[in-house]
């Protein structure tokens with residue numbers, strides 16, 4: 001166990017899986033010598049060579065499609081898009097090809113590919129480089145959607161994603177790359193679809209993902225001063241979604257706030273809130289509250305961008321409105 | 324070349340305007356005063372200048388993430404651009420767009436673009452609109468060597484040619500897509516060769532020679548206005564800076580950079596103008612000083628301008 005950043009944890013996961021399985025390879029723009037747009041693939045080109053860490057042309061559609069094709073043909077590609085926003089160019093290859101191949105072909109195809117994409121606002125990158133798009137992917141049968149919040153989770157979940165037999169969309173947050181935490185040195189997996197309680201509490205459940213887990217933990221500390229004990233639940237995957245961990249927590253706390261950075265309208269919180277309303281309404285003694293981004297593209301100017309991103313203040317406010 | 328003195332001087336001014344504007348940005352980015360990404364056009368000034376010198380205000384362009392040069396060459400306002408890049412409410416896009424998303428529809432600037440290859444299809448649409456409305460306007464689509472590999476670009480080339488649209492594809496081949504050298508991303512040496520696949524003229528020009536660019540684009544624009552369809556002009560050039568400000572740029576060698584810096588398009592053009600007595604050294608110095616003044620005014624305007632109010636966040640999501 002040692003202290004590592006989220007970025008180092010991801011890098012380690014890639015390295016370990018490439019060592020373990022020669023069918024694992026990386027493809028994407030500038031992932032080679034350059035080490036990836038944010039540095040996640042740093043050093044892997046030197047270690048594994050050009051044949052396994054492949055710089056592609058700027059062709060997202062073919063990056064995703066080639067990963068799907070290579071996976072169907074027996075390899076385990078890990079493709080990187082520099083920013084999740086670029087998936088728009090490649091969406092057909094993801095949702096009509098990779099995600100459906102197995103089902104449409106009556107189970108004949110297996111598509112064990114991982115698609116890593118950083119998302120999120122906060123670096124002044126403006127509307128076409130800052131979105132959180134997890135709800136798009138959650139809505140596509142055939143894909144798994146992983147969204148880690150801590151270095152430890154990032155490593156274990158990425159290893160699981162690579163070993164998974166399905167196309168996995170792996171969503172990283174740009175602002176988390178530099179966050180550090182304790183990470184085991186050896187290889188380990190975290191089951192896809194199993195959430196984690198990041199903080200125990202009795203008065204309200206805050207289901208949060210990615211960067212918002214950190215905001216929720218900060219909010220919980222502040223609420224503690226007001227005598228409110230919040231439980232912070234991180235599902236870690238949105239598809240499959242760990243229903244049990246959420247329902248069980250709500251049964252204990254009787255109140256729910258869902259926090260994510262994606263646009264609130266029709267965001268992942270909508271699904272989680274609906275699921276809780278369907279399955280645990282009787283346990284709720286307050287309305288469900290959602291915290292998410294406003295219904296607009298991400299603005300450039302720093303004060304606007306800061307205002308746009310949901311934060312601990314918004315979560316505290318949401319909790320206080322029901323507790 | 325039978326260009327008027329006025330045109331030549333305008334081109335000279337434009338190149339210097341781009342140069343000085345961007346050197347200022349480089350300075351302020353390093354000082355931490357500009358948020359986000361800044362992709363500088365330094366070294367490539369002849370391409371935008373040569374191409375836009377052929378266009379009227381009614382003609383349209385689509386631009387890229389490296390758009391400042393295109394915008395300035397098409398007549399973009401320095402103050403409004405500077406304010407936008409500084410994130411101020413007085414900027415071209417009220418501080419919502421930043422460096423990568425500046426537009427001025429009155430000047431036919433259909434927007435810088437954060438998506439590589441995003442401009443091609445938009446340019447097809449703009450050219451289509453011109454033909455539909457029976458104007459004689461043309462569209463210039465600027466795109467990089469990296470962008471030329473994107474499906475959208477190839478689709479746009481094909482459609483523009485199949486429909487004989489008034490469109491000129493101006494490829495800025497600076498040799499790299501971020502760290503990826505051209506030789507690793509495509510098998511062809513001349514991107515212009517791809518024009519053959521779409522049955523349109525494809526020409527290679529020295530992208531550091533503003534007159535060569537002007538000449539090639541003039542031909543292509545004439546052809547487009549005559550209704551004969553699109554052309555592809557590949558301008559061989561080089562970006563002096565890293566992909567973005569802050570890029571350590573370890574993927575290319577200093578010798579290569581020096582070799583290209585020796586081909587600086589501005590002194591080259593200046594020398595021609597001096598030699599032909601279109602310009603005196605005194606006039607040249609005066610022009611540069613005056614542009615430096617414009618740039619300083621733009622910075623002052625940006626810095627004095629307020630940041631946008633948070634109450635403006637939801638404006639303009641819908642019409």
Ligand SMILES: Cc1ncc(C[n+]2csc(CCOP(=O)(O)OP(=O)(O)O)c2C)c(N)n1
Nearest residue numbers: 086389437438439467468469470499500501
């Ligand atoms: C669809 C998409 N993919 C990737 C990127 C990231 N990106 C931004 S600029 C760039 C390189 C573009 O190279 P080129 O088209 O040659 O233009 P240059 O930067 O050299 O001017 C890349 C890969 C992006 N913005 N959009």
